[in-house]
Amino acid sequence: MLLCENSIVKQSLTNVLRVNQLRSVEKRALYLRIRDYLAADIAAGKWAENEKLPSERQLSEQFNTTRVTARQALTQLEAEGLIFRSNRRGWFVTPPRINYDPSRDMGFVRYVEDQGFSARTQTLEKKLIELPDHIADEVGLDRGTPVYEILRRRYINDRPCLIEKIFLNPKHCPGVLQHSLDRSLWSLLKAEYDLVPVERHLEIYPQTLEQPIAEALDANTGTSGLYIRRICRDQNGDFLELDEEFWLHNALKVVVSVMPD
Amino acid sequence: MLLCENSIVKQSLTNVLRVNQLRSVEKRALYLRIRDYLAADIAAGKWAENEKLPSERQLSEQFNTTRVTARQALTQLEAEGLIFRSNRRGWFVTPPRINYDPSRDMGFVRYVEDQGFSARTQTLEKKLIELPDHIADEVGLDRGTPVYEILRRRYINDRPCLIEKIFLNPKHCPGVLQHSLDRSLWSLLKAEYDLVPVERHLEIYPQTLEQPIAEALDANTGTSGLYIRRICRDQNGDFLELDEEFWLHNALKVVVSVMPD
DNA sequence: AAGTGGTCTAGACCACGTG
DNA sequence: ACGTGGTCTAGACCACTTT
Incomplete structure (x- = not known):
């Protein structure tokens, strides 16, 4: 139990540290900055139309966060129409309307x-x-x-x-x-x-x-x-x-x- | 550490049990069934137009789940246009288009x-x-x-x-x-x-x-x-x-x- | 001060698609 | 068989609104 609480405390602390650190750079939410990063990559043509983005697990690793947060960024991009998903195959760059x-x-x-x-x-x-x-x-x-x-x-x-x-x-x-x-x-x-x-x-x-x-x-x-x-x-x-x-x-x-x- | 792992195992088990139990009744995702439940309530006029729904914490308790899942149901209803949210005030029933x-x-x-x-x-x-x-x-x-x-x-x-x-x-x-x-x-x-x-x-x-x-x-x-x-x-x-x-x-x-x- | 949603962690299991 | 997204847990802290 002690160890459990310890790990929670530690987790909270690292959270605070990370957030402070990021806040000092910019104070927008992490998922929005991931969104911006990916949106810029898409605009720059890093992936072609209908091309698959890296997997959620890869992205969360790349941005040093969890899948939930990476997904939030992806979901936002989806709402904007920049990417779409196909059943369980992955996320793809949307072709122009x-x-x-x-x-x-x-x-x-x-x-x-x-x-x-x-x-x-x-x-x-x-x-x-x-x-x-x-x-x-x-x-x-x-x-x-x-x-x-x-x-x-x-x-x-x-x-x-x-x-x-x-x-x-x-x-x-x-x-x-x-x-x-x-x-x-x-x-x-x-x-x-x-x-x-x-x-x-x-x-x-x-x-x-x-x-x-x-x-x-x-x-x-x-x-x-x-x-x-x-x-x-x-x-x-x-x-x-x-x-x-x-x-x-x-x-x-x-x-x-x-x-x- | 042992206790930590124990609690994770326990958690997983209860997950399995719950899921099985629910699956036996119906196999749609939990958040979709919460969505249906709330949608039915809205259709039945349980809340008036522009009236506030119970808080996410109340809902997650009511449906015996976590806030994340309750939120997923709410987000789905929002996408459908049945409810909307106002900054940090809560979720409200959308008036007709x-x-x-x-x-x-x-x-x-x-x-x-x-x-x-x-x-x-x-x-x-x-x-x-x-x-x-x-x-x-x-x-x-x-x-x-x-x-x-x-x-x-x-x-x-x-x-x-x-x-x-x-x-x-x-x-x-x-x-x-x-x-x-x-x-x-x-x-x-x-x-x-x-x-x-x-x-x-x-x-x-x-x-x-x-x-x-x-x-x-x-x-x-x-x-x-x-x-x-x-x-x-x-x-x-x-x-x-x-x-x-x-x-x-x-x-x-x-x-x-x-x-x- | 208390309550709300907004964000985030660090895991888990499942169903399904692809090799 | 393995990798993918889909779903879910059980917490946490924060910013803001309401009381």
Whole structure:
């Protein structure tokens, strides 16, 4: 017991000494200074995009601290979007955000490629379902209306960056599920059904990713994300599409141009 | 030393026992179950909006765990936007998000009040400065162009929710700083200078709040926020306004309606 | 003065991913 | 099999807020 207390006292003392020593140099928290150090390294290009940082254990050794504190620095960098983690594989440098305009769906892939990235779309699921009641009420359809549901995953530079769930009004595009949906949906709707959205309603806000979404994006449950929702109607105000997108928060910058009403 | 090791062994054993016991019930992480428990309480209205949760020490005792784990649950709820913290005062239940349309500045206060909240604007600073070079280049003005800079803080239900920094082109609104700016800026610009924005360019993305901003919002440095930037031009494409807004991430839902080009 | 969150230590075991 | 992050313990001191 005596020894235990001794070691605690010793630990406290070394703490005090260390803190005083560091405080004399600078009085910001240790984890923030580690953050700054790593941020500078990242900015200087010490690691390339998508390259793995040293392990938490290595970092805590390097900065002469514990894993908890090193992790706090990493978590901060993650919140800022500079790094991301992949399940149990490690921490990686985030590539630059893409610009994304949710008010146009014409050619996501080309739009992204114009910015110097590669893009890819993968259809995970497509089926006919009954529109959930709360959504039906919201968009002004009868409850129980059948709609197409499409689940897609989109990659940027081979990194899965978003999951999108699309509800389509079959009235305007019967049989659309028989086409390949790994391409631009609106160019398909335009070509096959002459469908063009006229009115768009957007909702955008930060949220965390729930388990199935996070999993599909190879991220941890509870990671922060950006939620984007788009409702498109035709010239008659008829419901065409509801699009829900779940993005990694660090993957994009939403860019919208608007003219006044 | 022996006792020390003993206590560690004992600790590990109790860990194992606890974990096994909990795993038999459910195998999610403890902090996530605490999160669920608290989230359910919040949903059930156990605490009112802006009401303080029990202290971290109380919670860790209640859930028979340590402060670190209790904090992890709280941090998760914070990321989801259900609770927020105020400097060293505690954790509080977040009020509902407001809807916010950055494409219109006409009457922020009234817009918010229409949703059943109260709103208030406070001017922190107003002065004439030289537009920073990188911004000048971006909006197409000559470097060194003088512009008005206005710094405002906006409250919703007496909670400071955003800081905004506005750059105004004095060419179109000379002497505007002499007016009170605690009101809607665009209604002022319309009334006094007959100024109406025609083209608007928006950028929206999640970011963390840097120290001065966070401080002004009574939040911690590094808290997650939402960055919104708006550039307004007149019918000739002349630069009118650059508006940068730094929001608490849990305070709003961005809502934009667009018609096609 | 008492209480709160903010930071930090020095360990531990586990689940999972990779070789 | 080994290394990684994910989770967790049981404390500590500090800065600041509230009483």
